[in-house]
Amino acid sequence: SETKAPIQAPNEVQSAVQTVVKVIRAQQQFVRSGATRPVEFRLRQLERLKAAIARYETRILEALQQDLRKPELEGYSTEVGYAYDSIGYVMKRLKQWVKPERVRTPLTHVGSSSYIYREPYGSALIIGPFNYPFMLVIDPLIGAIAAGNAAIVKPSEYTPHVSGVIAEMLGEYFDPGYIQVMEGGQEVTSALIHAPLDFIFFTGSIQVGKIVMAAAAEHLVPVVLELGGKSPCIVDHEADLDLAAQRIVWGKFLNTGQTCVAPDYVLVHESVKAELIAKMKAQITAFYGEDPQQSPDYGRIVNERHWNRLMGLVDSSKVAVGGTGEREDLYLAPTIMENVSWEDQVMQEEIFGPILPVLDYQVLDTALRNIGERPKPLALYLFTSNSRTERKVMESVSFGGGCINDTIMHLVSPYLPFGGVGSSGMGAYHGRYSFETFSHRKSVLKKSTRVNLSFIYPPYTAGKLKL
């Protein structure tokens, strides 16, 4: 498994922290000045962000091609177009969301009223991963802006072209005292996470998530962690196997398996295993042709380190489909492995690449117990036509979110909060939840000046105690 460099001691990053602190102070002052409070300001900034993306759209799509060989249509639908939709959704509703919310007041405070004010935290740091390098910093940024925060954006250094375009785009359209991009690797991130920010929104691996949370603890900075893990995909004997094969193959090999909610492995009822594998194999050919390396619709692994790691997970004696690759091209064929056991290497870490292990089960309870004994996954998918099976799975396993009879698609809905649980993360966003996540809920009781229950105050006389 890959190793990450250990956290730098705070004194080693101190001078870098000083530089970062200047940016943070400026941003905090900007938010404190009240400039970001009016909803009109926020709407203007969202409009501006949309205009910036529109102007840079071609370059963003090119950069996605350069860094990940992402097909243009995929780049558009999962990154750029997604961002437009997200901005549009928020803009339509923001005026309603920002209003102080009046809530009920207990009878003990008769004559009083209660409100929840949503206020910005201040300067929010957004750290992104490499796999959807544009969308996974821009979508949280939309939430940060909507909630009235200033933001520092740190895109992944593994996708340098996309990172560069984001820096140029946001640099051109926004003042750094409001939104600032900081590019770079671990040194930059270390300095950032040790600084006295007001909020950190991190998307990435479990391992780095822990580093971020530990650093955030120094200044008690609240964190949202959008992490990963091994997301199971259960296919029971009452599933529509054609649909299951199509939707699993699509969800797994989209972005070459480098999707946080990709089905990591399939758990199939043994009676339909052979049929499912045959159908998935046919589906791979239907999507990417006889030679996926030549397909314009199939991407590449982000870098050689990940390519080596992934190739190390392929056990050639268990390969049912694919299993080959070409390092120079960072190509790894869509791969299915069969007869895999829970002990195999491929089942010990998040795969995050185009390798799909298939395990089978005879009794659903055993499969569910196996999932339940492992870290809580970010996603879970179930293919079945039986509503009792559906209920059983939904009620017995904890996971971030998922789909019944599909993969990935739950994250596209702005009505569903997207996030992990346990080691797959904490906090959630999308749609209104993005606004909520980047807002502090300030509770205010407006007390009546006419009604005064003086018996609650000392001295606590015997007469009062009887009341």
Ligand code: NAD
């Ligand atoms: P990563 O954790 O390696 O990197 C994420 C960010 O952390 C990068 O910007 C990187 O610069 C920074 N970083 C790396 N090492 C660091 C260190 N030692 N100290 C401080 N910062 C550091 O993740 P990745 O490889 O880019 O992305 C893949 C992971 O992200 C997978 O585990 C995947 O499941 C997860 N992911 C989760 C979601 C989600 O929404 N839950 C989405 C996409 C990816």
